[in-house]
Amino acid sequence: MKCAIVTGGSRGIGKAICLKIAEEHQYHLLINYHSNEKAALETLQEVRALGGTGEILKFDVANADEVQKVLTDWTEKNKEAIVEVVVNNAGITSDGLFMWMTQKDWSSVINTSLNGFYNVTQFFINQLLRNRYGRIVNIVSVSGLKGTPGQTNYSAAKAGIIGATKALAQEIAKRNVTVNAVAPGFIETEMTDDLDKKELVKLIPANRFGKAEEVADLVSFLVSKKSSYITGEVININGGIYS
Template sequence: MKYALVTGGSRGIGRAVCIGLARLGYHVLVNYVHNAAEAKTTLDLVRESGGDGEVLMFDVADRQQVVKALEAWEKEHPDEYIEVLVNNAGIRRDNILALMPDDDWSRVLDTTLGGFYNVTQAVLQGMLFHKNGRIINMASVTGLKGMAGQANYAAAKGGLIAATKSLALEVARKRVTVNAIAPGFIQTDMVEGLDEEALKKTIPLGRFGKPEEVAALVTFLVSPAAAYITGEVISINGGLYT
């Protein structure tokens, strides 16, 4: 049995990634923090695709929750390890920096960067021991080029990109690859409230991306064909930023 953990797997890109990994034969661990019903829907879709999985509830920003949940999973699966980790969980709290509440700054960084640290460190030892693993971090075009009103989000995603490059150097000799994906505007809950028609005009391909298109890139990076790719940041943004 091959296991893959997708944080923030209950909706949007995370859900599409869970389904894509299930089709590759992975037993998918669907992480969520609030919406158990949506996580259950993702698991149902995983099963409809011919795969299987389970749901894991924890807040990636809460180190104690992460450790408790993953230690419990390891006790139930003493001879198994998580081979694929997709650090997808993230939130937006947009505002100009001059007016940004302290909590909006901290919460965004704690979820993306703190979540990366908490979850990755918890599963990394198994990958290193078995000399096999794939870590994929969901960054953003904002982490590459910045965006007004998203200093917190840009800092979090930019930091995730830097961490990706550093960790890739640390674990390459153990045959663990670490890459980041930087989506542009993708049709998910994360773009709610944005002016889609106006933004489409800024995208050379003239449309928002689909979660399944991002998931297809994840499944490629997980596949044996991508075994020589590590420390990279791959954009998928319709030509918005190159």
Template sequence: MKCALVTGGSRGIGRAICYKLAEMDYYVLVNYKANEQEAQKTLAKIKQNGGNGQLLKFDVGNKAEINQVLSNWAETNTDKYIEVLVNNAGIKDDELMMWMKDEQWDSVLKTSLDGFFYVTRQVLSSMLMKKYGRIVNVVSLSGIKGLPGQVNYSAAKAGVIGATKALAQEIARKGVTVNAVAPGFITTDMTEGLDEKELRSIIPVKRFGTPEEVAHAVGFLASAEAGYITGEVLSINGGLYT
């Protein structure tokens, strides 16, 4: 049974991606760190819509936890394999660099950058053996343009962009593609508190994006039809930055 693992799949963009991949007939592994209630809602909606999947609880910033959970899953699910990996989990903790604390830097980089490395490395070998796989990394406008107050978040996402391009070249001959999507302002809990009215004025399409629009792009990059696309970063920002 072909599976898709989505890190940070309990809410927002991750939840929408889970729904999209379930529509594409993937058995969806919904990763979450702490909010089991929201993760259960995601899984329930997948099943309600005729799909299937399960929850996988682990902290993407914890190497030992990742290795233990994913190794145990592989050992007990020999009839399943992860064909699609979406590295979506990320946090932000904004502050001007001159006032940024060590833990603000460490936690943001650990979640996005370390999470990408440890989760991807754990599932990559089976993709290479099967000579097919799709890896899609959810990065950000911040990682391309850089945004003030987000030195940590911008650094983390820019790091994943560089890793995307490098890994794509390493494994393309094995039929495994690696791409990224870079959302701009998307209506999720991560953009709560922003002045949407003011920000809309600088976005050419004059609105925030939706999680479903990001999920649609992820679904395309995760499809068999996207096999000749790798190492790319697709901006989803309403024309805000190109």
């Protein structure tokens, strides 16, 4: 059984990625979620409706012990399973000006995005290398490339993953394991519901917010065999806002 894991897979971009992988690839999906079991089950139902298979896995990517325990339990119960695809999508925001940013606001965002990438990828890396095939895709952000005021913590976390993507890609390219990052701009999800869209659209050359499905299309290509000579890249998907 060949598998793909998507962290933060129950909603928004993560959900769209799960559905696109179910539609276009033959992977058994591991849909990770942290708190919203109802949304995770709905995503699983939609995956099955598309003819895919999957299951939900509850853990907080920022909690190293929990990640280790849940994934070890799953691996022991599924000894024949091979995880070929790791999509690190889980992330949170806790916006505010740096001068008023609390230690908690800083740490929680860094822990979820950056340490979450480490905790999940580190668990699967040996298997990917042993099998001499794999695809790691990290969902970052335009904030990690250009920095966004009011998001020093989020920009730092995503920039950190961008650096890790480039370094890890060089370490493991010989084993036919690629590592790439996808950097969305403004995408219509729950995370952007509270933003002033009318004002922000004026900044976007494409004159609209992107759709989660458009990000998922790009990720689907990167987890396919067609992308085998692309590694260490950060691919922008932002309607021209940062080009």
